[in-house]
Amino acid sequence: MDQFDLIKGVFEPEEAKEILLYLIDGKIQFHQNRIFSDRIRFGTENQDSLKRIEELKTTKENILKLIADDKLSIHSQINVEKVANSKVA
Template sequence: MEKHQYKLIEGIFSTAEAKTVLMSVITSKINYHNLNAFSEFVRNNKAVENTKNRVLELTTTREDIIKLIEDAEKMGMKLNIKSDITIELI
């Protein structure tokens, strides 16, 4: 099994920068899952439960991150963000 790792996000960000970067990633993921669910519904006239659940998880994550960023902003802090992606060929 081949495994590859890439740094997706790494650095210290102001709250505005962090919000822009993180919301872009999460919104992209939510849009992907919504499009996937819509496509599946159109093709097969059925809902995809795991996709709906993932959208709910991502929406909750987005709300949590927004709250964290707002708290950091109130305290005048920056955010150190690190995000890696691992890809395995199976």
């Protein structure tokens, strides 16, 4: 497994909000595109993406509640691991 630092540092509240919401909104957009694609190609709703969007929206709400007037230390790593003989989701 490989690890990559995605976010590492101390941020002012507005910077933290911008960075975190950009990531979450990007993931929401990814899943919305996936839903649209599946609807057009297969005539079905992608239930996994619908569920993930709801989870991400909840995360977004919780982050907005957390961000106040204080600086925030944010550390985010991505762990990438190859999975043999798996279906790409």
